[in-house]
Amino acid sequence: MDAADSYIRFEGVLAGYKDFMVLNELSFSARRGAITLLLGPNGAGKSTVLKTLFGLLKPKAGRILLGGEDITGATQKALLARGVAFVPQGRNLFGQLTVWQNLELGGITLGMKATHERIPQVLSLFPRVKERMHSMASSLSGGEQKQLEVGRALLLAPKVLLIDEPSIGLSPLVVRDVFRLLRRLADEGTTVLMVEQNVKSALKYADEAIALESGRLVLQRKAEDLLADPDIERLFLGGAVAASS
Ligand SMILES: Nc1ncnc2c1ncn2[C@@H]1O[C@H](COP(=O)(O)OP(=O)(O)OP(=O)(O)O)[C@@H](O)[C@H]1O
Numbered sequence: 001m002d003a004a005d006s007y008i009r010f011e012g013v014l015a016g017y018k019d020f021m022v023l024n025e026l027s028f029s030a031r032r033g034a035i036t037l038l039l040g041p042n043g044a045g046k047s048t049v050l051k052t053l054f055g056l057l058k059p060k061a062g063r064i065l066l067g068g069e070d071i072t073g074a075t076q077k078a079l080l081a082r083g084v085a086f087v088p089q090g091r092n093l094f095g096q097l098t099v100w101q102n103l104e105l106g107g108i109t110l111g112m113k114a115t116h117e118r119i120p121q122v123l124s125l126f127p128r129v130k131e132r133m134h135s136m137a138s139s140l141s142g143g144e145q146k147q148l149e150v151g152r153a154l155l156l157a158p159k160v161l162l163i164d165e166p167s168i169g170l171s172p173l174v175v176r177d178v179f180r181l182l183r184r185l186a187d188e189g190t191t192v193l194m195v196e197q198n199v200k201s202a203l204k205y206a207d208e209a210i211a212l213e214s215g216r217l218v219l220q221r222k223a224e225d226l227l228a229d230p231d232i233e234r235l236f237l238g239g240a241v242a243a244s245s
C-alpha cells in the first residue's frame with residue numbers, strides 16, 4: 001500500500017506488558033475509509049494492537065501515525081479528540097445503569113447538549129435497543145448489549161473505529177447487521193480496524209486483511225483475494241498463518 005493512502009500506520013512498533021513484548025517491531029498500514037481486518041491466533045497480539053493505538057499501552061520503540069501525524073504515546077483523551085473510538089473485546093457497559101445513561105456517559109467528551117442530540121440518531125440504528133432505552137443495560141440480551149456498545153462509540157461520530165471481536169456471542173443475523181453497519185460507516189469515510197475470528201463472514205465486508213503471529217505481520221492481502229483463496233481454511237484453522245505469505 002502507498003504510504004500516502006494509509007490513515008493508520010504502525011512503524012516498527014515494539015509494545016508489551018512490563019518485560020514481555022507482544023508487538024515485535026510491527027509495521028502495517030490501514031487505509032482511510034476502509035475496513036481492515038486484523039486476524040491471527042489467540043495471543044498473537046491483535047487486541048494489543050488496538051490498545052496500543054488507543055493509548056492504553058505506550059510503545060517502547062517505533063511510531064504510530066494517524067493521518068500522517070505522529071500520535072505515539074498520545075493520551076486517550078487526545079485520541080478521542082482526534083476522533084478515535086474503541087470498542088474493546090468482551091462486555092464493557094455499566095450494567096446497573098440504563099441504556100440511555102450508558103449512552104450519556106459515552107458522550108461525555110461531547111457535552112450534554114450535543115450528546116442528547118446524537119443519542120436518538122444512534123438509537124435509530126438499533127431499533128430493539130431503542131425500545132429498551134430505559135431498561136438496565138444488564139437486562140439486554142448479549143447481542144443487544146454489543147449493539148449498545150457499538151452505538152456508544154458511534155455517538156462520537158468517529159473518524160477511526162477500533163473494534164475488537166464484535167461478533168462474539170451474537171447470532172448470525174445480528175453479526176450480519178453489525179458488519180453491514182460497519183461497511184456503511186466505512187463507505188461514508190470512517191476508517192475501521194476490526195479484530196475478528198469469524199473470518200469468512202468478516203472478509204465479505206472488509207477491504208483488507210492483515211494477520212499477526214507472535215506480534216509480527218505475516219500476511220497482508222485484499223479481503224476479496226483472501227476469501228477466494230482455496231487455502232483459506234488451512235490458513236485460519238488452528239491459526240497456521242505463517243506458512244502462507
Ligand atoms: N494486561 C496484560 N498483562 C500481561 N500480559 C498480557 C496482558 N494482556 C495481554 N497479555 C498477553 O499478551 C499476549 C497478546 O495478547 P492479546 O490480547 O493482544 O492477544 P489477541 O491476539 O487479542 O488474542 P485473542 O484472540 O485471544 O483475543 C498474550 O500472550 C497475552 O497473554
Ligand SMILES: [Mg+2]
Pocket residue numbers: 046047048089164195
Ligand atoms: Mg484479543
